[in-house]
Amino acid sequence: MELDRAILRRTDRSDEEIVINFGPQHPSTHGVINFVTQTNGEVIRRSVPDIGYLHRGLEKIGELVPYPGYMPFTDRIDYLAAMFTNEGYAQAVERLLGVEVPLRANYIRAIAGELCRISNHFISIGSMSQDIGASTPFTHALRERESVNNLLEELCGARLTFNCHRIGGVAYDLPAGWGDKVLRFLDHLDSYIQEWDRLISFNEIYVERLANVGVITREKAIDFGLVGPNLRGSGVKWDIRRDMPYGAYPDFEFNIPVGTGRVGTVGDCWDRYYVRVQEIVESSKIVRQALAKLPEGEIAAKVPRKVKPEAGEAVGRVESARGDMLYYVVSDGSEKAYRLRVRTGSFMAMGIVEELSHGVMVADLIAIIASLDVVAPEIDR
Amino acid sequence: MTQEEICTQLKAQFGEAIAALSETKGDRFVVVKGEKIVDVCRFLKTTTGLEFDYCLDITAVDWPARKIIEVVFHLYSFAHRHGLVLKVETDREVPSIATVESVWKAATWLEREIYDLFGVNFTGHSDLRRILLPDDWVGYPLRKDYQEAGGYHGIGNERPDPLVQLSKVTDEKRKAIAAAVAAAAPAIVPAPPLGTSGPTPPPPTPLAPLAPSTATTTATATATTTAPVAAPAPGPERKG
Amino acid sequence: MTHPAPNLTEPGTGVLFTNTSLLDDAINLARKNSIHYLLFGLACCGIELMQTGGPRADLDRFAAIFRASPRQADLMIVAGTLTYKMAVRTKLLYDQMAEPKYVLSMGSCSNCGGLFQMSYSVCKGVDKIIPVDVYVPGCPPRPEALTEGLMRIQDIMMCERWKTKMRPGRVDPNAPMMITKPK
Numbered sequence: 001m002e003l004d005r006a007i008l009r010r011t012d013r014s015d016e017e018i019v020i021n022f023g024p025q026h027p028s029t030h031g032v033i034n035f036v037t038q039t040n041g042e043v044i045r046r047s048v049p050d051i052g053y054l055h056r057g058l059e060k061i062g063e064l065v066p067y068p069g070y071m072p073f074t075d076r077i078d079y080l081a082a083m084f085t086n087e088g089y090a091q092a093v094e095r096l097l098g099v100e101v102p103l104r105a106n107y108i109r110a111i112a113g114e115l116c117r118i119s120n121h122f123i124s125i126g127s128m129s130q131d132i133g134a135s136t137p138f139t140h141a142l143r144e145r146e147s148v149n150n151l152l153e154e155l156c157g158a159r160l161t162f163n164c165h166r167i168g169g170v171a172y173d174l175p176a177g178w179g180d181k182v183l184r185f186l187d188h189l190d191s192y193i194q195e196w197d198r199l200i201s202f203n204e205i206y207v208e209r210l211a212n213v214g215v216i217t218r219e220k221a222i223d224f225g226l227v228g229p230n231l232r233g234s235g236v237k238w239d240i241r242r243d244m245p246y247g248a249y250p251d252f253e254f255n256i257p258v259g260t261g262r263v264g265t266v267g268d269c270w271d272r273y274y275v276r277v278q279e280i281v282e283s284s285k286i287v288r289q290a291l292a293k294l295p296e297g298e299i300a301a302k303v304p305r306k307v308k309p310e311a312g313e314a315v316g317r318v319e320s321a322r323g324d325m326l327y328y329v330v331s332d333g334s335e336k337a338y339r340l341r342v343r344t345g346s347f348m349a350m351g352i353v354e355e356l357s358h359g360v361m362v363a364d365l366i367a368i369i370a371s372l373d374v375v376a377p378e379i380d381r
Numbered sequence: 382m383t384q385e386e387i388c389t390q391l392k393a394q395f396g397e398a399i400a401a402l403s404e405t406k407g408d409r410f411v412v413v414k415g416e417k418i419v420d421v422c423r424f425l426k427t428t429t430g431l432e433f434d435y436c437l438d439i440t441a442v443d444w445p446a447r448k449i450i451e452v453v454f455h456l457y458s459f460a461h462r463h464g465l466v467l468k469v470e471t472d473r474e475v476p477s478i479a480t481v482e483s484v485w486k487a488a489t490w491l492e493r494e495i496y497d498l499f500g501v502n503f504t505g506h507s508d509l510r511r512i513l514l515p516d517d518w519v520g521y522p523l524r525k526d527y528q529e530a531g532g533y534h535g536i537g538n539e540r541p542d543p544l545v546q547l548s549k550v551t552d553e554k555r556k557a558i559a560a561a562v563a564a565a566a567p568a569i570v571p572a573p574p575l576g577t578s579g580p581t582p583p584p585p586t587p588l589a590p591l592a593p594s595t596a597t598t599t600a601t602a603t604a605t606t607t608a609p610v611a612a613p614a615p616g617p618e619r620k621g
Numbered sequence: 622m623t624h625p626a627p628n629l630t631e632p633g634t635g636v637l638f639t640n641t642s643l644l645d646d647a648i649n650l651a652r653k654n655s656i657h658y659l660l661f662g663l664a665c666c667g668i669e670l671m672q673t674g675g676p677r678a679d680l681d682r683f684a685a686i687f688r689a690s691p692r693q694a695d696l697m698i699v700a701g702t703l704t705y706k707m708a709v710r711t712k713l714l715y716d717q718m719a720e721p722k723y724v725l726s727m728g729s730c731s732n733c734g735g736l737f738q739m740s741y742s743v744c745k746g747v748d749k750i751i752p753v754d755v756y757v758p759g760c761p762p763r764p765e766a767l768t769e770g771l772m773r774i775q776d777i778m779m780c781e782r783w784k785t786k787m788r789p790g791r792v793d794p795n796a797p798m799m800i801t802k803p804k
Contacts, residue, residue: 024710027660027689031667032707052513053707054664057740059498060522064739072736079665123668142675149672159672160665160761222434222459225487238459312405315455326438326455343438343455351490377664380513514742515706522741529741533705540733540745 016040024053028131028366031376035353035369039362047357047365049350055380062340067093067307068167070340075161077342078378080123081321083109083116085342086165091246092316092327093167096309104297105169106248111290112155112164113318114283115182118189119148120321121276121283128273128370129200132209137200144192147185154178167307169300179291186284193281201277202263210273211264214356214368221267224355225348228323229279230372233259233272240319252289254282269371276373308335322346322373346378382463384409387431394424410453410466415478418469422484425456425465433458433465436485439492441499443473443524450476450499476501498523645783652695653775656685658725659694659714663701666728669761670700678764683771691717696774697751698767702730702737703744715751723777725770726753729760736760 022028022035032053038045058077062070074089075082087109094101101109126141149159156164156172164171200206216226221234231238239256241249257278259271309331316327323345330339349372356368388402388411398421400412413421425433437455444451447470454467471478480503481488492503493512500521503509511518520527532538658680662670674680674687688694691714703711715724726747729735734745747753754777757770 024707025659025661025714027687032663052511052515053704053710054702055513055704055706055742056702056737057522057742061737061740076665076736079668139676142672143677146672146675146677159763160668220486223486225436225485225491236459243462313408313410315408328438328440328453328455330442339440339442341438341440343440347490347494348487351487355486527741534709536705536708536744536749538745540738 017045021050022047022365024050028370030127030369030374031379033350033369033374033376033379035365037357037362037365042361044357044360044362044365046354049353051350051376051379053380054376056377058381059340059342062337064336066335067309067337070337071166072161072163075163076377077344077381078320078322078325078346078375079161080375081116081120082160082162083113083164084318084320084325086162087113087247088316088318088320088325088327088342089329090165090167090316091318092314092329093307093309095314095316096312096329096331097167097303097307099168099301099303101169101247101301102298103248103295105299105301107290107294108170108174108299109165110248110252111174111182111287111294112152112162112170114286114290115148115152116162117283117321118280119145119152121280122148124321124373125196125273125276128367128373129206131366131370132206134200134203134206137196140196140199144189147188151178151182151185154181166300166303168303169298171300173299174294179294182287182291186288189284190281193277197277201274207263207270209363210268210270210367210371212268213264213360213364214269214371215265216267216352216356218267220352220355224352226323226352227325227345227348228320229272229275230323230345230349232257233275233371234267235259238324240317240324244317246318248290251293252286254286257282269367272371272373306335308333320345322375322378342381344378344381346372346374346376349374350379382430382461384463384465387463387465390428390431391421391424395421408466410468412468412470415469415471418467419479419481419484421467422454422456422481426484430461431458432460434485435459436481436487436491437464439481439488439495441495441501441523443499445473445525448473450501452478452495452501454481471501477504478502479504480506482506497521500524642782645781646779648783649779649781652721653778654684656683656696656771656774657688657694658685658696658698659691659718660687660689661697661699661711661714663699663703663707664730666700666730666761669764670698670727670767673764673767678768680768680771683768683775685771691715692719694718695721696723696725696771698725698727699731699747699753700727700761702735703747703750704742705744706742708744708750711747712750721781723754723774724751725755725757725774727757727759727767727770728762729758732756732758 017038017040019036019038022037024032024034034050034053035047036050037047056076058073061073065073071086071089074085077085122141122145126138129137152162153159154175155178156162216230216234218235221231221236226234235258237256237258240246242256257275259266259275261268261271262274263270311331311333313328313330316329318325325345326343328339328341328343329337332338353369353372357365360368384402388399391399391411395417398414398417403410403412425431433456435457437457438453439455440453442451442453449470450473452469452471454469455464456467457464469478476499478501480492482492482505489507490512492506493509495501496503496509497511497513498521510516514522515533519530529538662668672678685696691697695718697715697718699711715722724747726732730737730743731747734743737743738745744750755770755773757766759766762770
């Protein structure tokens, strides 16, 4: 296979080394990703990610489907944090059309988005714990996630792929009594996160496994184009919600957690993990503020049924759960996009795995992949 | 710095290779000549005051009408919080451009994806091979004139559309079937279960109406069950 | 305990639990209550598969545990979109499972290509590669729907005779990739 030849061409293999495939069907790769690994049994010489097992041609479908009809497809780009993918696409098309989203719609987008971020981060830290070997936190995470699924199902009818935002606003207004349910969940969550910390975050074995593993320096993170908690774990304080604010985020006060090297080096796996735990706390703060300040008004701007923007191009950027997600939409004046491009954080994170894999042990490779929080459809689209 | 200032600085350094900042609707971009792209990128990254240290995205757009494939660079600077969009127009017949891998490592995989989906050749790339599609895939899917090969390794790509098959049952046919069933109904008597012999059970009687007001509803309910169900309008032919 | 023969002229009588002997029933009871399913979550349905195995809609109460290796599994839950690149590996995994094996196609993407039918790289249904026993529609199916699908697999298991090992669609591992022929 071409990939094997590529590896053999670049390094000469000693007799004791083998080339094995991690995946594409593997419980610990987050989705169908294949890591072609050259190892002598325990220590890895190099590991090259082989992606594309979930390439569904979403960018080509963007050229075949009219603008409003593409919204369900954006859900499937990142199904764990589908509110953000919806929002990014809506933002790009709204910029093309020149439509202004009403304030209440922005608030609902923020609330739904932050709840989605909590849900995604639970899966991320839960499955990371399971990859390291602790299976209890995973069931805890799934249980907490069920509460968020229930809330979002009450909002928009779906547990996973929401299709909740529309071009110009949101599709569904908050149901009666929903705000109180959310606040009750957040009260439970704030005390539960401390239980989570006691359970696993500072567990001695967990810290030993993750500290000083997979260190990404600040310069490397920027050079390789990392985003989101991966970038913040390396000490770069960059968050689109604060640095290029959009929607309702200028009205909220929240911190940006950054990796500090608390138990090891800045930019190691534990830092990236703990940034996510702290982001759950920050998200709960944002949702509380949003519910308190929620304004009355329309939930969607008036957009014509057939969306036909003028020829041009626009970029929509949102701070997704996995980082800064960029939608680049080129329009030629018809009702279907001419080119739709999605740049996701997981794709860039995969690019750095080969660099980090030299000389690590097999178990550490699993920890590195888990800490980068990749999800296969974001990589492959 | 604003985009105009960056553009003037670029023009001062590179002269003819830089076109003016675009005036089209939406985000503005700068068209750069293909031969100078690596120098331009290195200049943007290393000059103090510009310092575009972050390669947000490299992508491509296929314009068969203009006979080019545009390679689009989205760049950003964390230090100075400004962004820029560069475009390079490559010939559609033999698209080729130098790689900017040496400037930003993020470009490695982004350029591989453009090679995979558009067929643009990046000269000097360390590892130019397909990334998303299987290695033996034929064709470049995101081009506008891409034709599907009709399957892969023997797996077909057609799937009969169930709506098309269902819509072959027309209204008349449906009425005929319903009439035939209604006419034949008294003749079909349920056979006694094996092992028992006895009189056949009587056919079930309809429930007595609960209240006088519901009498009309039950009458209409029984009336509508024998009426033919409207056939769904045949949907548009979906490609397999 | 022989079940009576089915009454085929009356609607509503099925063919379940009819042709099996007492020994068959005992064996099938043991088999259906310890299904090991292969973790084959490809896309969004894979997350719902995980949630179904989670605390609320628990698959563990059917004693259905996930196994990572196909050698240890007897049910393959194909959860998610199948691309051509993955199809080759899917066939390999299916061949590695030991008989008797079952396939449950979860979600519209593996039923028929689903939302991505107009895409160039998506296989229009997993039944183009391997024979499927139960199709669970949904996008993604709720945990309750997947549980129902699992219970239908259990019903299929209960109907089987040990002697004849009724199996839909035996597959020749040496045959070329295009497998399913209409019956």
